[in-house]
Amino acid sequence: MKISLHEVEHVAMLARLELTAQETEEYTEQLNSILEYAAILDKLDTSEVLPTAHAVPLNNVMRDDIVKPSMAVAKVLANAPDAENNFFSVPKIV
């Protein structure tokens, strides 16, 4: 076993997903089979290999610092599940 039921619960919390008991069990089983499959990568010695994050390397893409108009607030809020006084509204945090 690469990953336990308890770890799956922890990962679900990190990922901000609420899982049912049945989903937790299913994902434990499925993640284990995927991770076991991924273990074939351990056959390769990569101690001297540099990682690739992007296939086409482009660094520090800059543009001139010119002010451009932003999207109108009403347009931005149009898809909000809940909004008030030009703000997004959410349940009480503190």
Next chain:
Amino acid sequence: MDITAISAAELHTMLENKTISAVELAQAFLQRIAQVEDKVKAFVTLTEEMALDQAAKLDKKITRGEKLGPLAGIPMAFKDNMCSEGIRTTCSSRMLKNFIPPYAATVVERLQEAEAIVLGKLNMDEFAMGSSTENSAFFPTHNPWDLTRVTGGSSGGSVAAVAADEAVYSLGSDTGGSIRQPAAFCGVVGLKPTYGAVSRYGLIAFASSLDQIGPVTKTVRDNALVLNAIAGHDPKDSTSVPYEKPDYTKFLVNDIKGLKIGIPREYFGQGIDAEVSRVIQKAIETLKDLGAEIAECSMPHTEYAMPTYYLIAPAECSSNLARYDGVRYGHRAENSEDIISMFRKTRAQGFGPEVKRRIMLGTYALSSGYYDAYYLKAQKVRTLIKQDFDRALEKFDVLLSPTAPTPAFKLGEKSTDPLAMYMSDICTVPLNLAGLPGISIPAGYAGGLPVGLQLMTKAFGEGMLYRVAYTFEQNTDFHKLKPNLTAEVAS
């Protein structure tokens, strides 16, 4: 031939000669959609009125004698992960079921500037995660060649609409094969361009270092025409590459004499269906007869591409999809006492099983204590896979393989076994890791189902792919066969 079966290049001439008006053409497609869509189910959203309005405006221009661009008046559709301003964009997810983007993706803007007629938005695996379009939160799309089979995925709607003549062409997106694999399953031409050749601005992100938008068409020429319109640097996408964009139609020559084509033997191993193998071997013979120099080669890290992909893509997905929290747009769960439970319930309700599975896998691979073992390890193996391509492409102009290990499988056949489903991308995934371009073209049939041939080459070598694909197409008849949807009894 039915007007809906004709290529963009030929329709352009008909519009110019006034053999048909843009409105008549749009109406022909809306009729075709009305006729076959209940069987195929390619569209999530239809934009009939908008299409007819656009066409009417264009007809006025034609009457005034204004010059028509090559894609003006040609009816098409977008995969539903490309933001269209004012038109619902769902990613085939409950999370974005009612999302109306306040801006347009660069590709949408460019095709609107080219005066394309937009018929609607196409079905897909939820958030482009899947290989069969069965992960759509709304409904699966059916393969026009056999309605009991999948279209492949994730751009299932994009290929089915083109194969069923519901659109002249479409755009799809390809993260691990999501244009090429379904193009093979449905017998159309699908290109995954070089990473950075087409802007991703407004493409709803899945795995940002792998995602790339590309054209799905009926002919190789149409593919080049659409790439002409959508490719090129975009300052709104910082990973878009500033490169000299050629006229891709210039590469459409019926001549491959002396070109070197490499056959990586690792793509013909375990899991490749015997019938698929037979079709591809025959295609290789055809290319040889046409004057190409064919030789076998080895890409020894190919077997590591799948596990590498299934660590990197979910890791990037878990990070990208963190934005769906029910605060700014998309679904929000009702009646949550506090913010954390709102996040967790919103995401539990908004995402389907495959998306959750990948978020879980990716979160785990990036989490403290496992990052080096999984994510960093996969990034290092990614380097080795890329080096395999670099080495092979020093010797060859093009590499050739099957696009998918099997023809289209049955709906429901693999939907309960994630690993079995993942394996249908075994021939397409390596190329995304290397960031290189690849094309799938119709190469023959196995048991009445289309088989796709994949060609791969160096970064920004799309022209070379088109040259080989065009030559193959001009000397074979596979692209001329059509599924018969109107005579078939709906199943």
